[in-house]
Amino acid sequence: MTDAHAALEPYDAVLLGSFGGPEAPQEVMPFLRRVVAGRGVPDERLAEVAEHYLDRGGRSPINDLNRALLARLRAELDRRGITTPVVWGNRNSAPFFADAVQEVLDLGATRVVTLLTSAYSSYSSCRQYREDLAAAVEEVGPAADGLVVDKVRPYVVHPGLGLAWRRALLEAVRSLPDPSRAHLLFVTHSVPEAMDDTSGPGDGEGNLYADQHVRLARRLTDEVNAELALELPGELVFCSRSGPPSQPWLEPDVNDRIEELAAGADPGTTVVVAPIGFVSDHMEVVHDLDTEAAETAARVGLPFVRVATPDTDDHFVEGLVDLLLERAAEARGELVVPESWLPGDVRPSVCAPGCCPNLRAARPALCGSD
Numbered sequence: 001m002t003d004a005h006a007a008l009e010p011y012d013a014v015l016l017g018s019f020g021g022p023e024a025p026q027e028v029m030p031f032l033r034r035v036v037a038g039r040g041v042p043d044e045r046l047a048e049v050a051e052h053y054l055d056r057g058g059r060s061p062i063n064d065l066n067r068a069l070l071a072r073l074r075a076e077l078d079r080r081g082i083t084t085p086v087v088w089g090n091r092n093s094a095p096f097f098a099d100a101v102q103e104v105l106d107l108g109a110t111r112v113v114t115l116l117t118s119a120y121s122s123y124s125s126c127r128q129y130r131e132d133l134a135a136a137v138e139e140v141g142p143a144a145d146g147l148v149v150d151k152v153r154p155y156v157v158h159p160g161l162g163l164a165w166r167r168a169l170l171e172a173v174r175s176l177p178d179p180s181r182a183h184l185l186f187v188t189h190s191v192p193e194a195m196d197d198t199s200g201p202g203d204g205e206g207n208l209y210a211d212q213h214v215r216l217a218r219r220l221t222d223e224v225n226a227e228l229a230l231e232l233p234g235e236l237v238f239c240s241r242s243g244p245p246s247q248p249w250l251e252p253d254v255n256d257r258i259e260e261l262a263a264g265a266d267p268g269t270t271v272v273v274a275p276i277g278f279v280s281d282h283m284e285v286v287h288d289l290d291t292e293a294a295e296t297a298a299r300v301g302l303p304f305v306r307v308a309t310p311d312t313d314d315h316f317v318e319g320l321v322d323l324l325l326e327r328a329a330e331a332r333g334e335l336v337v338p339e340s341w342l343p344g345d346v347r348p349s350v351c352a353p354g355c356c357p358n359l360r361a362a363r364p365a366l367c368g369s370d
Contacts, residue, residue, distance in 0.1 A: 008084045008328045013109035014077075015100050015149070016070055017129055018117040020090025021053075021060025021283065027093065028053045034092045038360065049242075052287045063093065065280040065311060066117065072312040073115075076321050085109075089136070091129060097136035105143055113327050114151040114367065115320055117279050119161055121154045121347055122191055122199040122209035127356040130365035137366070150331065151367040152323040153338065153349040156212045160319010161279070162341035164310035165216070166223050169274055172307045173224055173232070181268040182232050182305075183261060184224070185254060186217035187293075188277025189284055190238035193248040194359055200345075202354020202370075208345065210236075210250060215342045216276055239275075239288040254289070255296040262300035271297055274307035279316070281309055 022031040032046040070088050089100025118125040137144045173179045200208030221234030237254045275285050297304035310316035329336050340346050353370035
């Protein structure tokens with residue numbers, strides 16, 4: 001298809017879907033209650049987490065970052081001559097997914113492609129979004145009958161994301177007084193082991209969530225070492241554990257690993273922390289890493305550098321638009337060879353039956369074949 005204006009056909013709207021966050025103190029507790037709905041988390045525990053937001057004026061950075069990403073996506077689409085409208089919706093805060101569904105209907109859309117700000121495969125990073133999209137369509141009611149909602153594939157393997165991380169990581173390492181003393185810690189959000197065990201296609205081996213992170217961390221470590229002629233060590237660690245002590249979650253925690261490194265580190269070692277599980281500076285980045293992990297490193301005497309997230313990096317934004325075009329070509333029935341920057345598994349845009357299941361209850365989900 002040569003007409004740039006029709007490059008996203010059959011889609012007549014793009015939905016940028018994200019997690020959401022509070023923007024005022026009075027929104028914090030309602031937001032947290034929505035996040036943990038159905039899990040029996042007491043308000044006393046939520047009040048502790050709320051302090052992380054209240055310390056920052058009751059405002060999460062995520063919505064402003066989504067507004068910036070929305071503007072950059074619009075600019076990149078315009079640069080390519082693509083006029084398809086882009087709307088924004090969140091799972092846990094305004095504008096909610098139901099608001100976004102109503103907005104695309106008001107625009108006259110009948111088929112929508114969703115671009116999530118979550119790049120990985122697991123229940124919490126993929127299927128839960130799909131479930132919430134289904135609930136949003138149901139909430140809107142009969143007006144949404146016939147609306148088709150698709151999504152792009154999990155894009156951790158896409159070169160747009162990988163090259164954005166490569167550029168930021170190289171910049172961070174080059175900024176050090178002695179780059180050869182860096183120890184690379186690639187950080188992502190921890191999840192229950194059971195969720196990781198069941199991540200991936202329903203008939204697969206599971207553990208796709210951890211595997212995707214490991215593959216990205218290895219590629220980035222190799223890229224930095226090759227570019228700078230170094231032999232830096234790199235490893236995957238986790239942050240933001242929130243489950244009860246009796247429930248196994250992915251480890252090691254970033255703070256624990258920093259303490260271990262301090263105990264045996266060579267003089268001059270600097271911890272370089274790359275939060276590859278996040279595409280922008282979520283609360284888990286600005287509190288769990290910039291505050292807590294940085295304080296741990298200072299306490300044990302290790303210099304600490306945090307790598308910038310992709311946010312609105314040109315590689316990242318251009319890659320997201322490439323993913324939209326790829327998905328549109330698939331929807332038109334064209335032969336598509338997905339781009340990948342990593343070896344191994346590439347997930348499809350239509351999730352397989354049983355992929356990344358909900359281990360608490362069965363809920364309808366869009367953008368899948370089940």
